[in-house]
Amino acid sequence: MSTIEAHFHLSLGSFELKLELQLPASGFSVIAGSSGSGKTLLMRCIAGLERPQFAYCKVKDTVWEDSLRGDYLATYQRPLGYVFQESCLFPHLTVQQNIDYGRQRIRLKAVREIEAVIELLNIGQLLKRYPAKLSGGEKQRVAIARALAVEPQLLLMDEPLAALDQAHKYEILPYLRRLQTELQLPVIYITHSPQEMTQLADHVVLMEQGKVRASGELQAVLTRLDLPLAQSQRASSVFTVEVSAYDAEFQLLYLQFSGGVLTVPHMSLPKGSQVRLQIYARDVSLHSQPPMALEAFNSLPAQVLAMLDQAVGYTTVSLQVGRELLLAQITRKTASLLQLAVGQYIYAEIKTAAILS
Numbered sequence: 145m146s147t148i149e150a151h152f153h154l155s156l157g158s159f160e161l162k163l164e165l166q167l168p169a170s171g172f173s174v175i176a177g178s179s180g181s182g183k184t185l186l187m188r189c190i191a192g193l194e195r196p197q198f199a200y201c202k203v204k205d206t207v208w209e210d211s212l213r214g215d216y217l218a219t220y221q222r223p224l225g226y227v228f229q230e231s232c233l234f235p236h237l238t239v240q241q242n243i244d245y246g247r248q249r250i251r252l253k254a255v256r257e258i259e260a261v262i263e264l265l266n267i268g269q270l271l272k273r274y275p276a277k278l279s280g281g282e283k284q285r286v287a288i289a290r291a292l293a294v295e296p297q298l299l300l301m302d303e304p305l306a307a308l309d310q311a312h313k314y315e316i317l318p319y320l321r322r323l324q325t326e327l328q329l330p331v332i333y334i335t336h337s338p339q340e341m342t343q344l345a346d347h348v349v350l351m352e353q354g355k356v357r358a359s360g361e362l363q364a365v366l367t368r369l370d371l372p373l374a375q376s377q378r379a380s381s382v383f384t385v386e387v388s389a390y391d392a393e394f395q396l397l398y399l400q401f402s403g404g405v406l407t408v409p410h411m412s413l414p415k416g417s418q419v420r421l422q423i424y425a426r427d428v429s430l431h432s433q434p435p436m437a438l439e440a441f442n443s444l445p446a447q448v449l450a451m452l453d454q455a456v457g458y459t460t461v462s463l464q465v466g467r468e469l470l471l472a473q474i475t476r477k478t479a480s481l482l483q484l485a486v487g488q489y490i491y492a493e494i495k496t497a498a499i500l501s
Contacts, residue, residue, distance in 0.1 A: 146170075146204045148298070148330065152189045154196035161185050161196070161354040167332070169204050169298075171346030172324055174362075175334045182354040183334045187300050190332065191226055192219040203298055225291030227301045231283035233275040239286050240271040247293045261292045264326055265319055281312035285319060292327070301333045305340060317343055338373075342366070342382050342422050343500045367469040369452040369462055374471060379425040379460060381470045382500070387413045397499075403466025404444045408497050420500040425460060427496040428472035432482055434491055446470065446492040448484055459484075463492055 146169040154161040161182045167173045175183045188194045190201055192209065195216075201209040208217045233242050247258065262268050265285045275283060284304055291299060305313045321344060324331055335341055341348065341362075348365040350358040350373075358365050363382055366373050373379065385399040390412045397410045399421060406421070413419065435443040446463040453459050459479040463470040470492060482490070 147202075148173075148190075148204070148332075149200065149202040150186070150190055151198070151200040152186065152196045153198040154185065154189065154194060156185070159185075159354060161189070163351075163354070163356045165349065165356055165359060167330075167349070167359075168347055169330045170328065172321075172331045172333055172344045173347040173349065174341045174345035175332065175349045175351060176336070176341055177351035177357075179336075181351040183351055184302055185354075186351070187302055187332065187334060190298075191224060191300055192217060192222055206297075223295070223297040225294055225296035225299045227284075227287050227291045227299070227304045229303045229306045231275070231280075231287040233283060233286060233290070235275050237274075238271065239267065239273055239275075239278070242275070242286060243271075243290050243293050245290065245293075258289070258293050261289050261323070261327070264323055265289050279312065280308045281315040284308065284312075284316055288319075288323070292323075292329075296329070299329055299331045301331060303334050303336065305335070305337070313337075313340075320344060338378060338380075342380065343420070363469055367462055367471050369450055369460060374425075374460060374462075375452075375454050377426070377473075379471050379473060381423045381425070381468070383421045383423070383468050384418055385421050387415055387417050387419065389415065401466060401468060403446075403468050403470075406442050406444075406494060406497060408499060410499055421497050422500050423470065423494055423497045425471035425473035427494065428470065428474075429493045429495065430461065430472055430474055430478070430482060430484070431491045431493060435493065442494040442497075444470075444492050444494070446490055448486055448488045448490060450486060451479065451484060463490075465492060 148167040148169050150165045152161055152163060177183055189196055199209045199211045207215055208222050209215060265288060267285050267289060270282055305316060333344060345362045348362050349356060358371055367381055368374055383401055385401040387397055388400040389398040395409055396407045397413060399406045399408060444465050446465045448461060449464050450462040451459055457476055458473055459476050461472045463472060472492060
């Protein structure tokens, strides 16, 4: 599998960025962490906007920077697109002219490809407008189109939805996932939002004080009990499931995965389509006995992998369900009554689950 390698050592005053990172050169890699952890600095190093004391950056088979060998591609020479928190559109240019500004760097044959991007982002009707006449969500979609107009091999996105209200975030998120799927373009995406991370991420990097605390597939990082994501009151698991059937009378989707079948109230989706399912740990209860027939919906056999007392009065339990990892957050009293132990087989009842994409 092709990868993106990023090794940087950069000292800025009292702050030090020091990391060695390997990311998949496909899908969404989400960089998360508290403010000041070095997320944007890492992205600027990848883009060539910072010159670290030590740097090695390789995207697929091409070395962009190797300070030991003296190799360095300037930012304009790196085949990347960059989307910032603010859209940064030229106010005196129309949407079409803003996009054409990016096209100046690409080959003529790629012009047809940007037309597909315009269609994917649903901005064809906006091409003659000026930025002042666009909503926040529309501006960001145009900014994404302009970044893609340079025919990048890598798309960098630094909290592109941070300046938007909730309604406009919901508007843009589906476009982002569709773009990545349709264009098969690796994306490195910075966010503070757990919602954006769970909806978009294939790979997650958690940063802390200029270093990488954890890096891995979304589900693996979400369910590690020693990490902040699993310790919060909004701890969750994310499954990729397949639509197996639909009950039109009760508007229930039947979703199949390696651990069994789940039912979720939802509109109909094509059989065989894959969706992401988010399950909050607080919405999972545990039982020592199999459920009665009438209560069997969304109750799955599971094995206890690990437990950790965290929030006051609560225990978080890591469970194996088929090939998936599931978190449950239960009271310490319940854990005691069940006499939970690592390796124990139990039944996990999922009260609520939400389809993300």
